[in-house]
Amino acid sequence: MAKDIYQTPTGMHDLFAIDIDLLEKIENNARKIADFYGFERFEPPLLEFTHLFEKGTGEFTDIVEKEMYNLKTKGGDLLTLRPEYTPSIARAYIQHGMQNLPKPVKLWYCGPVFRHERPQAGRFRQFHQLGFEALGSEQAVLDAMIVQMFTALLQTIGVKKILVQVNCIGDSQCRPAFRKSLVGYFRARSASLCPTCKTRLKKNPLRILDCKEEKCEKIKKGAPQILDYLCKECHNHFKSFLEILEELEIPYALNPYLVRGLDYYTKTVFEIEEDSEAGKMQGALVGGGRYDGLIKLLGGKDTPAVGGALGAERVIGLLKNRMSKKPTPEQTVKIFLAQVGELARRKALKLFEMLRQANLQVGEALHKDSLSAQLKMADKACAQYTLIIGQREALDNQVIIREMKSGRQKIVDMDKVVKELKNNI
Ligand code: AMP
Numbered sequence: 396m397a398k399d400i401y402q403t404p405t406g407m408h409d410l411f412a413i414d415i416d417l418l419e420k421i422e423n424n425a426r427k428i429a430d431f432y433g434f435e436r437f438e439p440p441l442l443e444f445t446h447l448f449e450k451g452t453g454e455f456t457d458i459v460e461k462e463m464y465n466l467k468t469k470g471g472d473l474l475t476l477r478p479e480y481t482p483s484i485a486r487a488y489i490q491h492g493m494q495n496l497p498k499p500v501k502l503w504y505c506g507p508v509f510r511h512e513r514p515q516a517g518r519f520r521q522f523h524q525l526g527f528e529a530l531g532s533e534q535a536v537l538d539a540m541i542v543q544m545f546t547a548l549l550q551t552i553g554v555k556k557i558l559v560q561v562n563c564i565g566d567s568q569c570r571p572a573f574r575k576s577l578v579g580y581f582r583a584r585s586a587s588l589c590p591t592c593k594t595r596l597k598k599n600p601l602r603i604l605d606c607k608e609e610k611c612e613k614i615k616k617g618a619p620q621i622l623d624y625l626c627k628e629c630h631n632h633f634k635s636f637l638e639i640l641e642e643l644e645i646p647y648a649l650n651p652y653l654v655r656g657l658d659y660y661t662k663t664v665f666e667i668e669e670d671s672e673a674g675k676m677q678g679a680l681v682g683g684g685r686y687d688g689l690i691k692l693l694g695g696k697d698t699p700a701v702g703g704a705l706g707a708e709r710v711i712g713l714l715k716n717r718m719s720k721k722p723t724p725e726q727t728v729k730i731f732l733a734q735v736g737e738l739a740r741r742k743a744l745k746l747f748e749m750l751r752q753a754n755l756q757v758g759e760a761l762h763k764d765s766l767s768a769q770l771k772m773a774d775k776a777c778a779q780y781t782l783i784i785g786q787r788e789a790l791d792n793q794v795i796i797r798e799m800k801s802g803r804q805k806i807v808d809m810d811k812v813v814k815e816l817k818n819n820i
Contacts, residue, residue, distance in 0.1 A: 405514055436502075438506060439477070439486070448478060458479065489695035498532055501528070503526060505524070527545070542640065545703060557670055559640070566661045661685050665683055681706070731780070780820075
């Protein structure tokens with residue numbers, strides 16, 4: 396590639412009409428579900444103080460250690476392009492005194508996030524997250540509500556067979572004992588761990604559990620399991636969450652290795668994937684969990700909360716792969732406008748605008764000269780009628796209306812075309 400041809404930065408991509416259509420479809424369906432469940436739209440700024448993520452997301456997470464896009468403003472502020480929404484939501488909850496609102500405060504969002512990750516299939520440096528968050532209740536029914544909302548969203552947009560991976564990672568009461576025994580177990584086997592997990596052993600030992608390196612996978616099979624360490628409160632919470640999932644008939648799998656990469660999670664963690672080969676390749680479509688300690692950690696009142704985020708690009712990737720080559724309803728038109736000759740072309744553009752004003756959906760190829768090429772296009776767009784303005788019709792200010800299926804034709808005055816079409820369609 397010649398040096399003077401610019402390209403998008405690594406891991407960032409242009410969105411084409413098909414991507415934007417699917418993104419809007421996801422967002423529109425989410426809006427309907429959010430409205431029904433009483434979640435209000437919220438949008439924090441793209442930039443926040445770096446410290447918010449260092450503290451909120453967690454110092455020893457991959458995001459903070461390696462993936463943030465940081466910048467220093469002319470005024471000397473250290474800001475970060477958001478790598479995720481949850482710390483911003485918690486910051487806003489405190490900043491705007493949302494603790495005084497009736498609880499739970501239920502919010503949803505959709506927008507771009509930035510992570511300087513190693514790009515690979517389904518992993519980008521700029522992507523969109525759509526999330527639902529409920530703040531102010533410790534009830535397990537809210538954990539299930541969030542899962543239910545994502546399940547409903549995925550199903551309405553065409554991801555029918557889903558699987559929810561679930562785990563409970565305890566809280567400040569029971570996790571320290573688990574962590575201690577986990578560290579003991581892995582320390583005794585540290586020589587066989589991958590280099591990343593050797594570092595994790597010191598900083599974030601739970602993350603060793605979701606390492607995908609073969610040698611670590613083998614070792615972790617014998618590792619202590621968090622479910623054996625849960626305190627009564629976490630155990631009851633998890634039990635209740637699973638019972639509600641069963642009631643909802645949402646397919647789930649207990650995954651003791653699911654720990655998620657962020658520090659603030661407590662109790663419930665979950666991921667949703669499509670239950671198929673293609674789905675496994677694409678990775679988790681949704682990830683989330685409870686973060687009961689985050690708002691207090693950021694200086695607010697002790698506030699339990701739960702939420703999750705869907706990665707739009709992963710869902711779009713799945714949907715695009717299975718789209719048929721046939722024109723979608725959006726690509727078909729009932730009417731196609733064809734013309735032959737310069738005068739006809741001029742009149743055609745005028746008629747095209749009249750048809751738009753009359754709210755009719757019409758296709759055109761005003762740049763083309765050949766009538767047969769235009770009729771081919773009309774066929775391809777599945778048009779029921781083609782309007783033809785030939786040289787003769789242009790002079791007489793008339794239009795031929797051709798019914799495509801039967802080939803029957805009728806000549807009408809230009810100013811009566813709209814009425815004629817409305818009577819027939
Ligand atoms: P997380 O914020 O890491 O819990 O991720 C939530 C969801 O965002 C994941 O389940 C993915 O669908 C999506 N996601 C996370 N990282 C990326 C990425 N680098 N590129 C595309 N989607 C991502």
